[in-house]
Amino acid sequence: MSNGLYLYGIFPAPGPQGLALEGLDKQPVFNQAIDGFVFLYSEAQQERYLASRKNLLGHERVLEQAMQAGYQTLLPLQFGLIIQDWDTVAQQLTIPHGERMKQLFDRLDGQREVSIKLFWTQDVELQMLLNENQDLKAKRDSLEGKTLSMDEVVLIGQAIERAMESRKQAIINAFRETLNALATEVVENDTLTESMIYNAAYLIPWDAELEFSRHVEALDRDFDGRLKIRYNNLTAPYNFARLERLGQ
Incomplete structure (x- = not known):
């Protein structure tokens, strides 16, 4: 019994031509045209694909x-999207949402998504903060070897927390002020770990990536090794063409 068809992405007709792409489970990737849209798919070898690193990268690799x-x-x-027949795709997607999909294609034409994730080492930043703010350092040091009231401990902790938040926002604002002006659209996503302080995606003109990356490198130099910057310069535009938003 067939496990169905695994779908990767949708292109304007005529879609990718003459590409020998390998999908999940090393299956060949094919085109299917429906209502002026072209879907990339392969034969599903499993009823459900686990979101493992290998599978996620395999999905991404087809699109990239x-x-x-x-x-x-x-x-x-x-x-992880598996279908059993193309009629379902037509009835649930291309027929009711076809116009909106065309609008998304128009919006994305000539554009690419790039992304930035910023990480810092909190202990290092805290020590830098205290070195630069001797008054705050003196208050923090007063926590050691003395009997303080709970209110005093809380106040000092809050002061440090506010100062660290201000420090973080200054970094974020530097990236916003430099990079947002280069982008057609910006989406700020949730941070995923405690050390990640910023997570943003940018829609930029396809030929503007070199300039964008130069600005990222300049920001890296400005912060002189304080940050780990994860910059992805080629990714499918998930943040700007989310199909769950179609029809909204």
């Missing part, structure tokens, strides 16, 4: 290879 081959405008589908 198509983009690198010149098929730059696409609507990426979320990982």
